[in-house]
Amino acid sequence: MLVKFFATYRHIAQCKSCDVPAPRDVLALMGELSQRWPAFQNLLLNDDGNDKGDDVIVMVNGRHIEHLDGMATPLTEDDYVAITPVVAGG
């Protein structure tokens, strides 16, 4: 499945996107990305490692996970995920 990175997360991943085998849910994906890029560790997950970090936005197929099943949102190979730090503009 496709994972897209925006803003400073591109600096950490050193790429705009990557392909990964689909884990069972978003929580598992955050864990795998944190293992692959240790700099993500304190950003994508909270201190207990059981929820997302305060300043991260995660979207699955263009939908914020808050409007899906949160960190338990299931993932398949056909899904795409976008991860970005909280930013704003206008």
Place this chain on the structure above:
Amino acid sequence: MTRGNGWIGTILRINLTEGTIVKEPLNMQDAKDYVGARGLGTKYYCNEVDPKVDPLAPENKLIFMTGPLTGTAACSSGRYEVVSKSPLTGIIGAANSGGHFGPELKYAGYDGIIFEGKAAKPVYLHIDDDLVELLPADELWGKGVHEVTDALVEKHGKVRVSCIGTPGERGMLFAGVMNDKNRAAGRGGMGAVMGSKNLKAVVVRGTGSVFVAHPKEFMEEAIKARDMLRAHPVTGSGLAGFGTEILVNIVNEVGGLPLRNARDGAFWDKADDTSGERLVETHLIKNQGYFGCTIACGRVTKVEGKGDFDCFGEGPEYEAGWSYGAACGVNDISAIVKANCICNEQGMDPITLGSTVACAMELFEMGAIPESDIGFPLRFGDAAAMVKLTQMCADGEGFGNIIGLGSYRLAEKYGHPELSMSTKKQEMPAYDGRAIQGIGLEYATSNRGGCHVRGYMISPEVLGIPMKLDPQVAEGKGAVLKLFQDLTALCDSTGICLFTTFGIGLPEIAGQYREAVGSDETDEEILLKGERIWNLEKRFNIEAGVEKDTLPPRLLREALPSGPAKGKVSQLQTMLAEYYAERNWTAEGIPTQEKLDELSITY
């Protein structure tokens, strides 16, 4: 014993017909009720001008107004407002700008300036503390913003300049007022009103200070707000690092980036080419902040080695990056930076201009505009044609003059007014109201026509600030939008930047306001002033003959063809009913007498 209340206490009244200059006391009751800047400027305007006035006639007035926090130690307090009736929309046109001009005006000893009448020949207003004089501007007329600013700084020394470019001189309907070269009171054609008065520039130098009522308590509030802004990921580092254009990928990700005049939906596989990340990689020189700003979201950019696109300036912001990018189907970021530079150099609103070019592209592709009218083919994605047409608009050349009418008049001229992506004749910015329902309601109800900063529903609907709302759901948006509209009206009127609200909220804005003016009002009583301002604007618009609150038919009837919001249209009627009820207006969207009385609105 206190020395002040955030105000200087003096307004300049300049009658350009008579050439008279009068210094008069600030109306403190109105300042208390309408806060300052946008609110107070609008109150002065409503008190003095017939809502039916021709915006470009001498009978119209043009008001520059600061707020009680402008020029203080409050964060991002460099703001002032330019207020008049808009020639683009025919309703109230209040445009907000940062930079250094607003604080300098207060340091010179004036809270605001009211311009009346029309000068017989081009003039500019020169203010040097107590010295206030009208000087000939014949040698400045016909010159662009940067050239005029440089000339006036060379002549008068360390001054701040607010001025118009040549489109403003010609009465181009979306000409802006520019200060400090690249800061813009950009929307609604305030520059055209200024030009109609033969007023080229306002030059100011001030050596005084602004005093607040409770200095110690005020500084505590200001430092608390500053620390919150620095600690917040958006205002502390995000906006400085990537600027506002960082939103391109995120808004596209939710399927809300209007593509090719919104004809082709709102999801673009080339969005990343025009993103904030891409701008940093290609053309960013450094970020930029102005008076008292800890956020520093401005972009200093340069294009080199790209032929006709070479330029140096500031921007683009997210909205301009969209209007010249996705709206025109152009993914050449050098062309986008260039088109935005032209807008800054000549004082034109890039949201309206880019969106009008996009509208012309659709009309051309469907055969409604013949190539002979334009002089060259104008297809979506043609970066060179887009930049050329922008320059023609700046220069008042050929078809550029038709573009200068805005998309509503352009589309109407060629028989398809429904293809103007505007509300109340002002172009909607860079979010699609089908994918993001609340922003559609915001566009429909905005008191100055299509606008994203009369509420900024993107914050809760996309970014989750301060709470996360589902962008695809209509229910509940009316109540949140009312709150956001009132809060942004309050924020604009204090003299601080709206972007501070990403990191601070009502308690911090009200706290700074309270200690500056010496008020003991509660947060809720201060927020009520925002509601009063909103209702005053609405009442003026009704008397001016405003059209009803609606959206272009495309957003109401044409379902999005792709992306996460595929199949969606705006559920405007559902949201409007809830919104009007929240405002205690009639079902037709008219403020009730009960509401006006409750808010003590009289004029």
